[in-house]
Amino acid sequence: MPKSDTAEETKVEIQEAAPVDLLIGISSAVNPGELQQHVKGLESGFQHAEVSGTVIAYPGSGIEEAAVRDMQAGSTRLMPYSMAASDPTSLPWVVSAAAQRAICALALELKAKSCVVIHGDVGMLSSERLRLFTQALQEKQCDLVVPVYPSKKFDGLLNHSILAPLTRALYGQRVRYPLAQDFGCSSRMTQQLGENHSVREHSDSTLLWPVTQAAVSNYQTCQVNVDVQHAVQTEGLELSAVLASLVGSVFAEMERYAPFWQRVRNSQPVALSGNIAQQVSDGETVDAKPLIDSFLLGSRNLQEVWALVLPPVTLLELKKLARCAPESFRMPDELWSRIVYDFALAYRLRTINRGHLMGALTPLYLGWVASYVQEVAARSPMAAEQRFEQLAKAYEESKPYLVSRWRWPDRFNP
Template sequence: MARVELPEETKRRIEAIGSVDVLIGVWGTVGRDGFYERAAQVIAELGETAQKIVFAFPGDTPPEQPPSAPDSTVVCLQYPSPSSGPAGELWIEAASAQRSILEIAALLNAGSCLVLNADLVALHVQSIQMLLYASVEKQCDLVTPIYPVGKYDGLINSGILSPLTRALYGRRVRYPLPFEFGVSARLSTRLALSARSGNQADRSLLWPATVAAIDAAPIGQVYLDVHHHVPTEGLELSVVLAQLVGSAFLEMEQYAAQWQRVRASQQTPTWGTPTPPPVSEEPIDAKPMIDSFLLGSKNLDEVWRLVLPPVTLLELKHLARQSPEQFRMPDTLWVKIVYDFALAHRLRTISRTHLLGALTPLYLGWVASYVREVSNMTHAAAEQRLEQLARAYEDNKPYLVSRWRWPDRFNP
């Protein structure tokens, strides 16, 4: 597998620093002044520490007067910014920067590595201490966050990525593609080496929970009172789905031999205190999403017939005839759609770009159904509803395994 290559100048700087206890790395575009201000605040709040800590952040200009601790136990390190790709490739650029941080951690032989988002909202003492607590005190190889989100937030994660990861790899991780995470020295090296060889390495996302699950590594979760705003201006949903879900499907193909042996999921230890969810949330109009689903059922019928078995197509026809007030997509139907699209992605039944585009109206149909169902529910009840969906992913995994092993037997 390809390894991240750092410039020689960065390697010399790392060699001069030597081994460290903790590396705190920031990925993404970050202003140097803003980073220095926040890092200085964290250093002051940490106070005197016996640990040697390195803050790493991206940039292409020489650092000037970085913050430092009185006893020189804290160092700031600048690493080259990853090259910017086309608009809308936030997660691909993030993975490149994350791998650079993990490579730095491996070279520094860092006991723990914390990878933080460039918006710096997690660069404060409380988040750092929680991540380090699970990593160091509880000896977790991977620590992922649980963010306080509303019942309508992060539905690509809640409806596909999280329950799919749980069913495939047997670990109940709320955010398998997190903005922040903490890793041990062992997993830092493992993740730094996880990029695929060739051009694909530059375009693959980083799924730390998948790698940790495959390695049977200890995983923990911590509650973080952190709110991220993902810039969505100019982004099309189909592009976002193609990046995130397409990458998850690639991981399925790479680790097929492993996930087919997993029979059930296990709880993930979680520490901290949950932040209360938003007190009130604006209701969402499901009608435009239902309209998108209906338009897709007319315009994409031929594509869906190449991907989905007859029984699923029949259920979708029944769904299209429902009134907006009665519109409900059963969990089993949605889960099997995701599994069928994963298989078609593997088999290249059609162009992968067209395939993932054809998933978009189906996803909007699921979102519309979910939104209508939980609109009058409390946050806790909506959480239980998502747990029910996650169990449906697990319950229908034999369907996926059968289709994966004998695709012709279920040929639409």
């Protein structure tokens, strides 16, 4: 069993005080003042029994730990945990995944009945929002609860274009945010995440994909609508680096669970609860020209790299697309899904260096974004949602192509 770095005495103290019903783990550095405020709010919102069985774990060291300990006056038990020192150049998702694993390990050690992992901005730390997770875990017997965040038309495009539809097509779970920053899990799901953590410490996959784990283990996944949005610090982040990290991690998972997803046919809807947050209209339109220019630049210069990965028919389609007038620039869903599948296969076969491979995907992704932006510019947020649904269906329809290429990569593919 994996071990957290939390002091043994602290764990024993916590367990002796009362059994842990719910462990709330905060997955990134937290502001002590803000945490204090939210804990007070939580205590007033929770019933006494709920409070006594709840432990809040936060990444603690040095000053923050002392500050939080000083304000620990209420009955909620607070517990610091140590995160392994991460590379300062690591992407936020990678740091967050390490913390999520540490929280799962801690939940296992404390024998917590359920565990909710929340983002460091503690926006989720309110009794109403947490109850959405705990109710789904306890009353609906869900093993994993993931949130559905309210989003604008042009938000989370990497998730909507690759992560979510690919996860849905592969593992058959219609989950909107497979890389959720918050999630709740039952004790057996926690164990699953913890065990897999210890096995894959040195593997390529640096991110945590609970939805995939739940699907592979045949555990029940549920979704809850939440009215929280987490701001992502995008300053200084390069799109190609993020794409390589996030999409590369999904591809690594694909390699790992290939025997499972090749058997999955069609996707199933995932139970959704909670009130739908009001859709926010973006108002302003986005200029697609810089995106199309990036695609065209890639098309002019990266043909030799794309030719190593993509079949001739796809290259032909891309050449046709490059000759389109900017206003009629549209990338068909089938083409995009096949491109993603071909890149996944090249990732598995190591056709070219993986860094080069993911770098070569970036202009294609920007081409898809340009096409999407032009298509939904005049449409409502609801219509944009339907557009994502249409894309997800295209991924599912193209899945036999992936399975065939995955099984027989040397077979002639025009």
